[in-house]
Amino acid sequence: MSDTRHSPRRPRAVVVWTLLLTSAATFMASLDNLVVTTALPIIREDLGGDLAALEWIVNGYTLPFACLLLFASALGDRYGRRRVFASGVALFTLASAGAALAGSTDALIAARAVQGAAAAALIPLSLTLISAAVPPERRGAAFGIWGAVNGLAIAGGPLVGGTITEHLSWHWIFWLNIPIGLLVLPLVLTRLPESRGPVKRLDAVGTALASAGLFGVVLAIVRAHEHGWTSTTVLAGFALGAVLLYAFVRHESRTPEPLLPLGLFRSRAFTAINITSLLMYAGMFGSIFLLTQFLQLIMGYSPMEAGVRMLPWTAMPMIVAPLAGALTDRIGGRPVVASGLLLMAIGMGWFALYADPAVSYAGMVPAFILCGIGMAMFFAPSGAMAMGAVPPGMQGIASGVNNSAREVGGALGVAVLASVFAARGGYASGQEFTDGLVPALWVAVGLLVVSAAVITWLPRREDGRPGAVPGETPDTRPADRVPA
Secondary structure: OOEEHOOOOHHHHHHHHHHHHHHHHHHHHHHHOOOOOOOOOOOHHHHOHHHHHHHHHHHHHHHEEEEEEHHHHHHHHHHHHHHHHHHHHHHHHHHHHHEEEEEEEEHHHHHHHHHHHHHHHHHHHHHHHHHHOOOOHHHHHHHHHHHHHHHHHHHHHHHHHHHHHOOOOHHHHOOOHHHHHHHHHHHHHOOOOOHHHOOOOOOHHHHHHHHHHHHHHHHHHHHHHHHHHOOOOHHHHHHHHHHHHHHHHHHHOOOOOOOOOOHHHHHHHHHHHHHHHHHHHHHHHHHHOOOHHHHHHHHOOOHHHHHOOOOOHHHHHHHHHHHHHHHHHHOOHHHHHHHHHHHHHHHHHHHHOOOOOOOHHHHHHHHHHHHHHHHHHHHHHHHHHHHOOOOHHHHHHHHHHHHHHHHHHHHHHHHHHHHHHHHOOOOOOHHHHHHHHHHHHHHHHHHHHHHHHHHOOOOHOOOOOOOOOOOOHHHHOOOOOOOO
């Protein structure tokens, strides 16, 4: 199968099937990233565990996801993106059954880890499959649809998890994936066109170094709250991860067929969108982890009631993301993303100012709306910007890098905000919880403001519009001339 650069214009039916199937699989994987958040108090009662165990139920998914994204992207480029994507759907479906059957915290964390490994094949390859099927001038709108589904799944996770947990049991939040996976898998194999990248052989050494280095860094992040940021085990994880990632960079600069062509980072657009993604996910994931518990433990809502009350946030991506994607095709991604990040920062700041054990829900609604609009404005253009910042033949690995940045950011956000929360507050009373929540939310505000500042560093000629595509600037040369 030829590289996506030489693929003919796809028939409309292929484009529609690609969007439907990649969005369905993405929804399933993204939903499970945060679907457990509103179920955590119930899982804690059922299976036991402290705050560290609750973090591991979330981060057990994130850790393998972040570490295997580059590997899965490389496998797709080498052996076929549809084939690897279909394998991810099958594995995710099986792992969901394992999570549903879990009878202990350890078993649940193990099943979540397999889910995360499978999701590493779904999220980045969904972007490259869309890029291969959709004409360049329509990719902003296509990624807007993808962003709407992705954002709706992430933000809707608390509602879905809360509703199912309250009316059935927390096990059913995982059983829900089984019919979706069984329906999507045969359609992926029969309806999606196959495509490959320019990779002729798999960079085994680079893959091992990148995966092990990311594992060391992310593991240190997720263990930081449990053991302390200056503990020997955490510092050793950071040190080992840094050494392995340095070895990875050295190896990639010398090998003729690298896993990650380092020349991609000469594009300011590619560098900026990845830094922005890391910081945005850190602020968002860490905040959602704490806010969903605040709605239940402090405000007294049931899991379903907490999910319903997050609808002003969760409904926004479905409405705003397609519009933001179409707007990106017209004016570029930079102003859309920057505006969205600032709206999220204002919303988080509203939460921090308003948080109190006796707070009323009505006063939180404007913050939910601002965060939902801002998140949708980030999701819609960011995929198009990441894909548009690199040559078409490099889009698979670029998607893996961008999603790695997001997942590392998510793990970092949960760990950092949970550490700030634990240092200032706790679960003993409503006031103690709020004392920890408020400074954690201000940290999230800071992360979002910095991410907005980073994206403004993006030059106008590389802001994600169809006219600013690879091959037109020295920073984004065609794939066969991108230096390692």
